[in-house]
Amino acid sequence: DTAVSQTPKYLVTQMGNDKSIKCEQNLGHDTMYWYKQDSKKFLKIMFSYNNKELIINETVPNRFSPKSPDKAHLNLHINSLELGDSAVYFCASTGGRTGELFFGEGSRLTVL
Amino acid sequence: GNSVTQMEGPVTLSEEAFLTINCTYTATGYPSLFWYVQYPGEGLQLLLKATKADDKGSNKGFEATYRKETTSFHLEKGSVQVSDSAVYFCAAKETSGSRLTFGEGTQLTVNP
Numbered sequence: 001d002t003a004v005s006q007t008p009k010y011l012v013t014q015m016g017n018d019k020s021i022k023c024e025q026n027l028g029h030d031t032m033y034w035y036k037q038d039s040k041k042f043l044k045i046m047f048s049y050n051n052k053e054l055i056i057n058e059t060v061p062n063r064f065s066p067k068s069p070d071k072a073h074l075n076l077h078i079n080s081l082e083l084g085d086s087a088v089y090f091c092a093s094t095g096g097r098t099g100e101l102f103f104g105e106g107s108r109l110t111v112l
Numbered sequence: 113g114n115s116v117t118q119m120e121g122p123v124t125l126s127e128e129a130f131l132t133i134n135c136t137y138t139a140t141g142y143p144s145l146f147w148y149v150q151y152p153g154e155g156l157q158l159l160l161k162a163t164k165a166d167d168k169g170s171n172k173g174f175e176a177t178y179r180k181e182t183t184s185f186h187l188e189k190g191s192v193q194v195s196d197s198a199v200y201f202c203a204a205k206e207t208s209g210s211r212l213t214f215g216e217g218t219q220l221t222v223n224p
Contacts, residue, residue, distance in 0.1 A: 040216075041150075041217040043201065045212075050210065055210070056211060092156075098161065098163065099205035100146070100158050101158070101212055103157065105153075105154055106154075106155050
């Protein structure tokens with residue numbers, strides 16, 4: 001009964017490959033996010049969707065493309081992976097006025 | 113937009129020591145304020161929150177008070193335990209919209 005689940009948890013791949021990370025939440029929330037956490041633990045918002053519509057799109061290379069097929073799912077596809085894409089990617093969701101975010105456990109991407 | 117500044121880490125303490133992690137914010141309105149905790153290998157989880165000036169959030173022995181006059185939300189605990197070792201993030205949510213802005217994170221290590 002995990003609230004926010006991400007797959008895969010670990011991903012090791014070569015430069016130039018294309019990969020996807022999937023996220024699902026069963027909390028009935030309307031808004032979902034992707035965050036990138038670098039090796040120094042700094043968290044940077046990448047995208048946010050509300051009811052399948054993109055509402056936050058930070059300065060992220062267009063190799064990164066989010067897709068929200070429905071409000072419970074937000075996937076992240078990354079084309080032409082680069083070494084600097086290595087990080088932990090966190091999915092999160094929120095649905096209440098308090099603004100509390102519920103995070104997944106993260107997907108650690110390593111680009112070789 | 114909002115910005116959040118946390119005291120630099122890492123912080124290393126002995127068990128039962130007093131903990132303070134400083135956090136200040138800048139915002140145009142009156143944001144909601146949060147502390148999140150990230151245990152090793154896990155996603156972030158909400159530790160405590162405060163939604164208006166002079167509110168005190170508390171949980172698991174941790175406390176933080178929303179100080180509008182000093183734009184601060186410092187995290188305190190009177191007696192830390194080894195199990196408190198984690199990364200702590202201060203965050204602010206703008207009064208309108210769903211963006212949550214995080215501080216840089218502070219790594220806390222508690223030694224027995």
